[in-house]
Amino acid sequence: MVADRQPRGQIILIGAISLAFIILGIVVVFNGVLYTETLSSGPVSQSGPDATVTDLEIERGVSCALAKGGNGKSNVSAFNDAYRNMTGESRPVAVNVSDLDVNMTPSDPRATITITYDSHESSYERNRTITASDCPTEEP
Incomplete structure (x- = not known):
């Protein structure tokens, strides 16, 4: 019985690590999109005078x-x-x-x-x- 639980535990661990990497990837991409949008909508450092x-x-x-x-x-x-x-x-x-x-x-x-x-x-x-x-x- 103990032998059956070990492969399931490894699969759950691998699944949890994979899910963590997927969530981390989504957060990094979303943060990059927000950062780019903020830079593009802000004024340029050498903007023309009014x-x-x-x-x-x-x-x-x-x-x-x-x-x-x-x-x-x-x-x-x-x-x-x-x-x-x-x-x-x-x-x-x-x-x-x-x-x-x-x-x-x-x-x-x-x-x-x-x-x-x-x-x-x-x-x-x-x-x-x-x-x-x-x-x-x-x-x-």
Whole structure:
């Protein structure tokens, strides 16, 4: 009688170990799926700035390009090229400054521009009038 119980005990032990490995495998796969889903739904470490930050960067850059004097239209165009290259290399965003109407009167240089912003999250086109007086100055 004792001999009959030994093979059944080994089969139960093998079955229990197999079941444990199956459950462990399911837990590992499920955990991996949850981890991947969490990573893919979270923000990227180098996500693009929102529209407000982009507008502020462009406003300050264009106003300082106007304050520089000289040929305002070429200064603003050079800023557009530099800004587009910088954002294209560092963020998943496409920004363009176009429709330049630059008025370089000595008393009040100003530019009317169209800002086009495209990213995965949003896309917009906005017209802005920027003056040279918007350029921040350093205080001693």
